[in-house]
Amino acid sequence: MSAAAVGPLSHAIFRVARLHKSIAGRLLRELGLHPGQELVLMALWTDGPQRQVDLVEKTDTDAPSMARSIARLEKAGLVERHPSPTDGRALIVSATQASLALRAKVGDAWTELERLTAGTLSAEQREAALAALALLEEALSRAER
Amino acid sequence: MSAAAVGPLSHAIFRVARLHKSIAGRLLRELGLHPGQELVLMALWTDGPQRQVDLVEKTDTDAPSMARSIARLEKAGLVERHPSPTDGRALIVSATQASLALRAKVGDAWTELERLTAGTLSAEQREAALAALALLEEALSRAER
């Protein structure tokens, strides 16, 4: 009753995800970032200052993880937090000027990650992989509810 | 420069993996287990007593995580550790009698996880998903070296 025998798809997802995250971590470590932090920065660079809860939604994480992650980014000088003028509960997070120095490098890292992930696949294989993942995501989303 | 725009496949992998792990965690929590621990137990049930390094290899993790995880399983009474009679460095890990009570339930949880993951897919879609994941795994393995 090995895991692979009981759930081949589950096991494959597990292994691919682990490899993928490991490689992402390696690429990001050269920038002094940890997996997940780059998603926060990318959201801020793209969409501008926003509340933590918006970042939570965009980066697929949860509020406590986001709060801690932002606190670390703040300490690193990449991010700032200011109270919202219109909502006393909310904090508006914004990317600092200093963070912009990372912007191109983070883009390169993600481009490289995508190249390592999909680079050896044909266009058809890439399409098939995207379609398969979309199906899985849909099924899993339905299951989560 | 959102993550989805730069690396659609990477982003899809990320999201599917997160959903999948979340659902696995939910199923396992009812058994008092955390994601990863069930892989250790399944390896022990299937292959019998073995060294920690063997478990590391089978469950796709690393030595420090395994050491901690096993210590927790030991404290929970699900696992035992004894020094190897032939290698003074190694510890042989084995599943306890008590752990056998979980065996069927863990199998059910994985079956349910696979059903939630693949249940709504046709046989062809399932095959395609497996093939796509295998390709991705191969590419990522190559990239990791």
Add this chain to the structure above:
DNA sequence: AACTATTCCTTGTCCGGCTAACTTTCTTCC
């Protein structure tokens, strides 16, 4: 206006993943 419910965020705790540094024990090679 007052009470309730919801939203936003924080803190504490536990978990696995990862790196680095270390100890103990083989193995290998000269």
Add this chain to the structure above:
DNA sequence: GGAAGAAAGTTAGCCGGACAAGGAATAGTT
């Protein structure tokens, strides 16, 4: 045989992910 190298585990520290619980502010209801 002895020294150099490799292998098995451990500990400590960081990270994000998850859950529970709680404070503070807003929104909704009566």
